Amino acid sequence: MPTLLLAGLLAGIVTSVSPCVLPVLPVVLTAAARRPWGVVGGLVTSFSLATLFGTLVLGSLNLPGGLLRNAGIVALALLGVGLIFPRAGELLERPFARLRGHAASPRRNGFVTGLALGLVYVPCAGPVLATIAVLGATHQIGFDTLLLTAAFGVGTGIPLLALAASGGALARRTRFFRDHARRLRAATGAALILVAAVTAFDLAAPLQRVVPDYTAATQRAVGSQQLDQLTHAPDFAGISQWLNTPGGEPLSLKELRGKVVVVSFWTYSCINCQRALPHLKQWYDTYRGAGLEVVGVHTPEFAFEHDPGNVAEQAKALGVNYPIAIDNDYATWSAYDNHYWPAAYLVDATGQVRRSSFGEGGYADFEQQIRTALTESGARSLPSPTDLPDTTPGTALTPETYLGSEHAPLATSGDKISAGETRAYTFPGRLDPDTFALGGTWTSNGEHLTAGPDAGLRLDFRASSVHLVLGGTGTVTVDGTKTIAVSGAPTLYTLLDGHTGHGQLSLSVSPGVQAYAFTFS
Known part of the structure; x- marks a missing residue:
């Protein structure tokens, strides 16, 4: 148990100093500098709860998987507007004032800001999301999982709190911050809106890919000791x-x-x-x-x-x-x-x-x-060590993407769907980064989608290779040029290999083929 807690704590610390944290830094350096405990406490609370329970709750209610992230984006934007425009801030306060008997000003309530920020920070929870994937298979949340998530959240908050507290100490000791409080509140609001925009449109992705992930080796080391x-x-x-x-x-x-x-x-x-x-x-x-x-x-x-x-x-x-x-x-x-x-x-x-x-x-x-x-054990002589290359990916990849309604209720297609439901889809005008969308007729199952007439699938990804678990019998045509024959027991098929960086795929799927999950390398 102590090892589990230490591993979660270290993994959280490493994550919060990796390139993944770049989109939230503007708020940490502005809003959190004045209210470090509130902002970081709210971030850790919503981040931990959303990581642990978000997927399970949204899946059980058949709600889009990106709902929490989108709610966080909207909340950050509204808080930013309230800080820039005092009249708008007063309007935002009123519902909270009625509930609590006094105002809950976005200028004062750092915890609310942190709650919204934590929802957009959830994608950084790679070490804990691996545990969530196991929960889907074992259908249980153990006490060790709760401890691991809590330790990971605390570890994430420690460097952010240190950064915010040091900024706050500087602000309290500098006359400039006192003399320009109103302008600084407006700057904080602008930072909140900036984070909302950056997250909504994935504008930080190119910078995150350019910045070396100097923590990758450390993250692997932490995980290997858990x-x-x-x-x-x-x-x-x-x-x-x-x-x-x-x-x-x-x-x-x-x-x-x-x-x-x-x-x-x-x-x-x-x-x-x-x-x-x-x-x-x-x-x-x-x-x-x-x-x-x-x-x-x-x-x-x-x-x-x-x-x-x-x-x-x-x-x-x-x-x-x-x-x-x-x-x-x-x-x-x-x-x-x-x-x-x-x-x-x-x-x-x-x-x-x-x-x-x-x-x-x-x-x-x-x-x-x-x-x-x-x-x-007594072996007198050993052969020479093996020399196979390590093919572990060293760059940021699109995470494993499940297609069945049990794991992902088609949030990327903008639709909710229940297991056993058959319906026709129309491709959207554009794809968000690291998402998929459907066209034609598909039937949903808890673990997979089954293609019907004119079935198609479009995918936005970051990887050198794209793989898809397929079952049934039929064909999948990739970008109109490569056709893959599907037959036998469901297994992993390689759709694309040798790609560099960001890309999109368009698949035409024959009726009867079952699509389970995308993986990337």
Whole structure:
């Protein structure tokens, strides 16, 4: 538990000093300089609550996923207008004055400003959003998730509060700030409107991409240490079937005692897992003779990944020949208190967890830990280290985008839709950054969309490669030039490769094809 809190705190601190924070800095340097505790407290409160519960609440009410962000943009703009124009500020105060018995002036109420600011800051919550994705699969919010989110929020607020408080101290000691209070309030209002505009039109994206993400390595390091809190490795539990073992016989860590074991949590349609697979396969092939065992615990995200036949087919296609445990009920996942795809745990010959790794990257260091554990277990000589390139993306990417109504109620198409509903769509005049829109006829399912007559899909993205999980039978034509045949069990298809920076795709989808989720690399 202390490790979990420390990891969340450090991840929040790192995030708040990364390029992601650029759009909110004008307000931190103006409004927060006069009311640092209120603004930063409001930001952390709304940011944490929206990150933890926003997706679940909006999904259960079938409301657009961008509603909270848009509400924050509107609130910031209104507060800005109230600061610039006193008469408008008085009008904005009146509803609050009736409710509270006194005015709630936008000039004084830094907490309200912070609440609005926190809603537009939510996209920075990458480390916590990974946990939210797991909640969608496990349908529960655990106490550890609440603690992780709270620690992340506090960590986010510490650097922002320090910056705002130092600005406030300067303002209190400088006659200029006292003599020009009215002009400074107007400047604060302009900053609020600026942040609202920058967020609404994603104007900071080019600057964020140009500014080096000097925190990326630190973020990965923080994440890789989060769950090194295990001491004795839990055994495999609730496994419904084993693949790639003699006669399908089960394995146990007790039986493997004396060997070094890498327990890898994955799911076959996950692009991040697929990029990690070459390293796992190479380690298995290279060190198997020296006493290494690799066990891939397949814990599904989508319903089609519960089918052992689909897992077996795709594992063969991906060249996975080490043992696979099918963990459809999340029993082993829960035993390890795991939260991520992919995740790897290094178990030494005595059954102790020596190292854990979450997400991509850090392969050389993890392999060195494998070699050390093998040497300690009695291996007399080891092959040379592997030299596979690390293909972990190093630039900002569009986040994974789910298409089913359970995960994303088509907010990007401007429509609400219920599972099982069939309707026709018309493409909008323009696409917002990192969003998709529909054209033609589509039928919604909790996890996917099924194409009907004249079905089309447009996507705005930032990536070098675009992938889409597809099922059913038919074709997908990309930008009118490349046609992909879809058949068999749902799996990941690559739509575009070798692109640079920002782009848009236009897909024509034949009737019957099912679209689940976009991923990017």
